[in-house]
Amino acid sequence: MGxxxxxxxxxxxxxxxFVEKIDQVxxxxxxxxxxxxxxLEEVLIQADVxxxxxxxLVERVRKGVKARNVQxxxxxxxxxQEELEYLMGDKISPINTNPDGPTVIMVVGVNGVGKTTTIGKMAHNYKEQGKKVLLAAGDTFRAAAIDQLEIWADRVGVDIIKHQxxxxxxxxxxDAVHAARSRKADVLLIDTAGRLHNKGHLMEELRKVHRIIAREMPGAPHEVLLVLDATTGQNALSQAKIFSEAVNVTGIALTKLDGTAKGGVITAIVTEMAIPVKLIGIGERMDDLRPFNPKDFIAALYGLNKEDE
Structure with missing residues (x-):
């Protein structure tokens, strides 16, 4: 299955x-x-839009009806569907890269959203492309976070920089930035802590990590990727706003779209955040993290057929 x-x-x-309840309206x-x-507005709000x-969306539908004199x-x-496609756009936003290497990607998000798994799958994807990948265990507040990232490093077959x-x-x-340079890595993926219960401290810490990366490698991080969990619905939008205030989030990875009824939140993220959704995760497999294609997403949402990749 593609x-x-x-x-x-x-x-x-x-x-x-989402679709079926809107059709019922x-x-x-x-x-x-x-x-x-x-x-229609009520159904959309209930669908986490x-x-x-x-x-x-309702205003655009209203104008479309008037313009075409639909009865x-x-x-x-x-x-x-046309207005939804218009709002979502058709642009695929790739992960920013550093042509002079290495590409430094700082990955942020609260604990439990699938941050470490996303890093592991990204490492796998880059390695499949023939790139040399280095991981950095920047969430030093939880021993489990360091261990989990180390398991992914072993599984994918890449090096990891870690402290106690x-x-x-x-x-x-x-250390990770300097190691990436000296080892001639193509991609450095840096994990970070996500303890929102101590929000002020966490955000200051993220700013500090961002400053250090930028100081040691001008132009880096080349991507600040925010991982959000689709199952949290509107909470994902709140998290996006909090992290955007702390660091310049350049892209979003939306995970756990499989098995949730709250996938409609992606519409709100795309239209309200002005931060591109770059990756989506739909399962546990290594290749279940892929670039977000808005047209394909809407086609899949509506259950339409398309040639598999």
Missing amino acids: FFSRLKESLAKTRET FTGRKGIDEELYED GVQTAMT DPARLKDIF EGADPGAVAY
Whole structure:
């Protein structure tokens, strides 16, 4: 089964709460009235699209109906899909790279979102491309985080820079940047802590790590990738805002899209955050983390067919 088929399968629950419920709003209506638009907005909010994005979508549908003088509610399905495609765009945003090498990617996000797994899968993908990859265990507050990243390093077959639990994360970043240079690594993936219960301290620590990376390698980090968990719905949007205030987040990896009914949150992330979604994760397999293609995502969300990659 190709990636598109797996994506379509993984969005089954989101399809139920998003596409099917929206279709129900348009079905069996005698005409297009204010109640229809209110019902559409309510369904979108319940599908974790978010209030702001829901209002924007409904307003665009309203204008589309007026511009085309549509009378039949059944035609709203196509108009809605067109407006959703317009809002999501069709641009694929690749991970930023450093042509002069190494590419330094700082990975941020709260604990439990799949940060370490995302790093492991990225390392695997880069290694498959023939690149030399180095990992850095910058979450020094949890021994488990260091151990987990070490397991991934062994599994993928890449080197890891680590210090003892409780060490200064800035020192890990410093050593990792210098090791990446001296070992002629193509990609350096730096893990970071994600303890939101001590938000102020965590954000200052992330800023410090960012400053050290930038000082030791001008232009780095070339990507600050924020990992978000799709199953948390609107909480993912709140996390995106918090991390964006602390460091210049350049891209988002949305994980755990498989088995969640809250995949609609990706619409809010794309339209409200002005930060590109660069990667999506749909399962446990090594190759279940892929670049985010908005057109493919909407096609899979609607259960349409497409040639597998």
